[in-house]
Amino acid sequence: MATPTDSPPQPLWIRRQFAPKTGRDHLGLNAVNSGDILSALSPSINVLTVHPRYHSFYCFVLKKYWESHPRVSRGTWKSFYRSSELAFSIAANLCDCEEHGEMTGIVGSAETAPLVHSGLTSFPLGMDYIKNAFGGYGLYYRSVMIEMGLVLPGGQGFPSPVDALTPEAGRPLADRFEEAVADTALVRDYLGHPELELPIDAAREFGRKACLCQLRTEGAADADLLRDVFLTQGRQPEARRESLRMFVDIASQSDGQPVSQEGFRRLLFYGLTHEGTTYAPSAACRAKAREWRLYQAREYFSFALNTLWRHFCEWGVDVADPIRGTSPALYRDHLETACDIGPLDQVLGLGVGAPSGGSPMGELLDWILTTNQSSRSSFDADSGLNSPLSEDCLIGLAGRTASASVGDVAAMLVVLAMMVLRFTEHAREPGPEWWVARQGGIGRISVDYFLRSVADRGLLDMSISEFAWWITDHFIIDQHLMVASGKLPENTFRFNFADDGLSFVDLYNPIRFNDARFAAVSTTAHELGLCGDLARPSHALTPAGLRLLETGRV
Secondary structure, three states, X not given: OOOHHHOOOOOHHHHHHHOOOOOOOOOOHHHHHHHHHHHHHOOOOOOOOOOOHHHHHHHHHHHHHHHHOOOOOHHHHHHHHHHHHHHHHHHHHHOOOOOOOOOOOOOOHXXXXXXXXXXXXXXXXXXXXXXXXOHHHHHHHHHHHHHOOOEEOOOOOXXXXXXXXXXXXXXXXXXXXXXXXXXXXXXXXHOOOOOOEEEHHHHHHHHHHHOHHHHHOOOOOOHHHHHHHHHHOOOOHHHHHHHHHHHHHHHHHHOOOOOOHHHHHHHHHHOEOOOOOEOOOOHHHXXXXXXXXXXXXXXXXXXXXXXXXXXXXXXXXXXXXXXXXXXXXXXXXXXXXXXXXXXXXHHHOOOOOOOOOOOEHHHHHHHHHHHOOOOOOOHHHHOOOOOOOOHHHHHHHOOOOOOHHHHHHHHHHHHHHHHHHHHHHHHHOOOHHHHHHHOOOOOOOOHHHHHHHHHHOOHHHOEHHHHHHHHHHHXXXXXXXXXXXXXXXXOOOOEEEEOXXXXXXXXXXXXOOOOOOHHHHXXXXXXXXXXXXXXXXXXXXXXXXXXXXXXOOO
């Protein structure tokens, strides 16, 4: 009988096609966080649609194309569009207005930013500045502009081969933007002409009027209309408006201290940052703030499960035969040691007397309550950012303890236990915000399902290591195999069935939070003229922002 070493090598095309790939989101958790929850919390504002004035500019380009091309086609639209966006990118990178600052997110900057500082006095509008045929519009903004009711889609299967403006919202916005730029040389002589070269003076003139930064200046022609689009129109405008209102509330309460994405997460969950900034949602923003807090709770939950998944993969690589694999049952023995909370207690310098892996889960909950000097009924209120145990602190320890093979498992189990203490009562008597905790649907893990499973199946009567094995069996092994199977023929398996159980693949497994859309939504609020830049210490509300906060309207 042939052994694996006797087998002939597989053909190169098979090895290439089915070779393991790094992949992402191996438990399918992050897709729910960003694709389902954040899409509902901030509809039509995503990580890559940072600057609201791009909506005005793209509407303007569509308007000018339709006016200048009686017979529209994909080919002529592509040529007109690419040269127009290239001109805008050059102009925005040349912008020397006071408001510009350290602006990022200008489409095509990888090519145009070096170009404008190269000493050239004119720029060819036919150059290849971005791979996608329809640039930033096709890559990022088109879908959200359709959602917001600015654009009617064109192309195969639609009445027109080219997108068109909606008469109710898209056309008026294009007209407003044109008011600001109609008298520039770029619009008169160069817009949509890839055969020409754009003089630097014409580009600079256009940038001073059209740049993304100029939306927030007093008297910007498109500002009021664009604010109205974001706050009242398109898909789920109420959710978008209330999230912007919450960001304005945060800006009001944090004025004087810069807010980062990490600080934003802590303000959502704890109402406090390490720098001392505080946030207590105003009455009008409490409902939306509770939804965002549950989103951040899911980020902690996802990080804990992903870290436990990574630990299981690294254990398997260390102990399993690469061909025959190893029995997952051996991992249960490993968990007896890995679930010992003592080393974590020592790392944190608590000295409370931590339970071992064989201790009941009830002792782990009691240890958490004792450490934070709290009770089950008041745990959520008592356990803040500066408590001896916090999710933020435990997440920060992942992979950094003296014995990561032990510390990661213990720390992440404590995070999951803290989720049980904080939110089990919410699961029993859910409020309207609990839809966030239910997100996961068929084939994905929800926080609500986790909490109900713990309560309904009596999992707190298990030992800590038995509980960890239940998590591994249901939420790590089963979930990864299902998610990876769904990605075939792309091979993203980190472990799969083998003769003796599971075989493992040794690939790097980074664990991180999703982007919380903080930069996108806070920049949108800033550039719509609702508040200052939250990344800067001073970010006071504008009159429009104050009206939004107080009345829900501007």
